[in-house]
Amino acid sequence: MKKVVIIGSGPAGHTAGIYAARAGLEPLLYEGWMAGGIAPGGQLTTTGTVENFPGFPEGVGGTELTMMMRAQSVNAGVEVLTETVESVDMSKRPFTVKTSEGEVEAETVIVATGAIARRMRVPHEDDFWQRGISACAVCDGALPVFRDQPLVVIGGGDSAMEEAMHLSKFGSKVYIVHRRDELRASKAMQDRVLANPKIEVLWSTTLIDVKGDSALTHVVLKDVKTGKEFDHEAKGLFYAIGHNPNTGFLNGQLEMDSDGYIITEKGTTKTSVAGVFAAGDVQDKTYRQAITSAGTGCMAALEAEKYMNENPL
Amino acid sequence: MKKVVIIGSGPAGHTAGIYAARAGLEPLLYEGWMAGGIAPGGQLTTTGTVENFPGFPEGVGGTELTMMMRAQSVNAGVEVLTETVESVDMSKRPFTVKTSEGEVEAETVIVATGAIARRMRVPHEDDFWQRGISACAVCDGALPVFRDQPLVVIGGGDSAMEEAMHLSKFGSKVYIVHRRDELRASKAMQDRVLANPKIEVLWSTTLIDVKGDSALTHVVLKDVKTGKEFDHEAKGLFYAIGHNPNTGFLNGQLEMDSDGYIITEKGTTKTSVAGVFAAGDVQDKTYRQAITSAGTGCMAALEAEKYMNENPL
Numbered sequence: 001m002k003k004v005v006i007i008g009s010g011p012a013g014h015t016a017g018i019y020a021a022r023a024g025l026e027p028l029l030y031e032g033w034m035a036g037g038i039a040p041g042g043q044l045t046t047t048g049t050v051e052n053f054p055g056f057p058e059g060v061g062g063t064e065l066t067m068m069m070r071a072q073s074v075n076a077g078v079e080v081l082t083e084t085v086e087s088v089d090m091s092k093r094p095f096t097v098k099t100s101e102g103e104v105e106a107e108t109v110i111v112a113t114g115a116i117a118r119r120m121r122v123p124h125e126d127d128f129w130q131r132g133i134s135a136c137a138v139c140d141g142a143l144p145v146f147r148d149q150p151l152v153v154i155g156g157g158d159s160a161m162e163e164a165m166h167l168s169k170f171g172s173k174v175y176i177v178h179r180r181d182e183l184r185a186s187k188a189m190q191d192r193v194l195a196n197p198k199i200e201v202l203w204s205t206t207l208i209d210v211k212g213d214s215a216l217t218h219v220v221l222k223d224v225k226t227g228k229e230f231d232h233e234a235k236g237l238f239y240a241i242g243h244n245p246n247t248g249f250l251n252g253q254l255e256m257d258s259d260g261y262i263i264t265e266k267g268t269t270k271t272s273v274a275g276v277f278a279a280g281d282v283q284d285k286t287y288r289q290a291i292t293s294a295g296t297g298c299m300a301a302l303e304a305e306k307y308m309n310e311n312p313l
Numbered sequence: 314m315k316k317v318v319i320i321g322s323g324p325a326g327h328t329a330g331i332y333a334a335r336a337g338l339e340p341l342l343y344e345g346w347m348a349g350g351i352a353p354g355g356q357l358t359t360t361g362t363v364e365n366f367p368g369f370p371e372g373v374g375g376t377e378l379t380m381m382m383r384a385q386s387v388n389a390g391v392e393v394l395t396e397t398v399e400s401v402d403m404s405k406r407p408f409t410v411k412t413s414e415g416e417v418e419a420e421t422v423i424v425a426t427g428a429i430a431r432r433m434r435v436p437h438e439d440d441f442w443q444r445g446i447s448a449c450a451v452c453d454g455a456l457p458v459f460r461d462q463p464l465v466v467i468g469g470g471d472s473a474m475e476e477a478m479h480l481s482k483f484g485s486k487v488y489i490v491h492r493r494d495e496l497r498a499s500k501a502m503q504d505r506v507l508a509n510p511k512i513e514v515l516w517s518t519t520l521i522d523v524k525g526d527s528a529l530t531h532v533v534l535k536d537v538k539t540g541k542e543f544d545h546e547a548k549g550l551f552y553a554i555g556h557n558p559n560t561g562f563l564n565g566q567l568e569m570d571s572d573g574y575i576i577t578e579k580g581t582t583k584t585s586v587a588g589v590f591a592a593g594d595v596q597d598k599t600y601r602q603a604i605t606s607a608g609t610g611c612m613a614a615l616e617a618e619k620y621m622n623e624n625p626l
Contacts, residue, residue: 057381142335
């Protein structure tokens with residue numbers, strides 16, 4: 001039986017691993033085999049240079065950062081398995097973690113499976129992903145390539161409004177492309193956005209393709225009322241249409257919100273099942289940064305250790 | 314007037330700086346001049362190698378890590394001033410931040426002034442600080458020098474019990490030195506500790522000095538009932554007698570707990586004053602790690618940005 005099983009291999013999973021290993025808990029970490037359609041390391045592997053993870057004055061490659069975290073995890077004594085967890089039986093402790101290769105019992109489980117940014121999946125999207133297209137304005141907005149350039153945000157909720165406000169400090173103009181003729185965002189956020197001279201909402205419009213050369217130059221939009229299609233200049237395209245947390249394999253055994261995010265006791269990583277902890281983006285729809293994920297990974301390991309001290313099997 | 318003033322220069326302060334600068338908020342960060350009796354960079358500067366900050370497979374020096382965070386902050390556009398903040402007028406917004414050199418108005422303030430671990434200040438303590446003496450079992454317990462060696466923990470509260478349990482996985486024996494003949498810790502934690510064959514409580518005993526050569530070898534203890542003094546072998550000495558958060562300069566303007574920690578809305582960095590945020594150890598008596606501090610620094614910057622979007626001056 002394992003004391004700690006960690007599911008996920010992004011900053012939250014590996015930070016939990018480092019702390020659990022250093023606490024002598026000999027953790028087992030499942031990094032997954034393209035789990036959630038993404039490589040071990042998680043969303044960081046889909047980004048270019050990370051400039052906002054503290055400790056790297058010149059920035060660090062997303063994939064490089066995940067590889068260093070993995071190496072540190074292994075150095076600390078974490079056992080890393082490249083298997084995808086298919087299900088976890090949380091009905092009794094020890095919990096049973098099942099993969100395609102077998103199953104293992106666990107005194108505690110840390111779920112750190114992340115979330116995947118939704119994309120529109122327009123025809124040429126993959127050609128310009130991270131060459132102008134991003135799913136994180138906070139991460140990428142400050143890049144020099146976007147300075148004083150026309151930028152486009154897709155979405156109509158509070159997050160989209162916040163991203164547009166954020167981007168308006170950098171771009172020459174920010175266009176919010178929204179398929180309806182009203183926004184879903186709160187009245188207060190709408191007022192701010194509509195009053196911002198650098199932001200313009202393109203109502204009843206939808207993205208149908210992207211164009212460019214070595215990087216994005218235009219988005220192809222469609223007016224959903226007239227059916228007319230047209231090119232629109234854009235050096236940056238930011239998806240703000242939400243994320244899908246990777247929680248399907250839990251089969252609803254943990255309390256989740258309507259979007260499938262795991263609900264944790266505020267200020268902790270405790271889930272609705274004692275002995276199961278959740279860290280990183282799988283329980284965070286607000287901050288969603290590598291550094292906040294890593295912080296909650298640490299918290300989960302410390303809480304798992306404390307839980308076992310207080311509740312020995 | 315500044316949009317964001319950050320007070321403090323540890324992982325929380327600089328991560329807040331990096332995020333605020335990248336959001337175009339042109340933050341001003343006061344790193345202090347030996348504020349709280351500690352160099353810019355905070356508690357990390359008093360530690361040797363940091364092995365648990367994710368991203369550094371071989372570990373990184375504490376001072377080196379703080380210098381890299383500072384460099385990254387400056388690269389991102391943070392204005393860093395080496396002045397100590399003497400007071401902040403939070404009675405009205407904009408807030409007024411006063412230093413020995415002058416004052417500045419701020420739309421939002423992020424307090425990230427940290428906390429200092431309490432020490433016993435016995436005669437030869439400085440000679441063996443980080444050469445066997447530590448104030449963080451979670452950080453340092455796994456170091457090879459402590460493996461299968463006699464270790465001593467000073468304290469009688471829940472934290473001391475948790476640190477002793479943690480260290481019992483590494484040391485040959487863990488002695489809890491406690492000046493009273495009963496513990497302050499919860500009954501559950503006491504039961505665990507007293508049942509652990511690798512832990513022994515030295516009741517009614519107090520630390521009066523430390524001895525060693527290149528590193529710690531003995532603690533000098535005193536039986537407070539008999540007055541007898543004696544040497545006790547110890548390769549590690551861990552203070553678990555609490556921390557002093559650096560909040561005196563706030564003059565009670567923010568809601569704090571009885572130990573002087575700033576109270577934040579759980580799961581956020583919001584303080585009792587709208588527009589003032591707190592990040593890092595100054596608001597965290599539970600986790601107290603560089604990585605958790607950095608995470609809350611990021612949160613504070615994102616929350617300050619959102620706050621200003623929703624509440625423009």
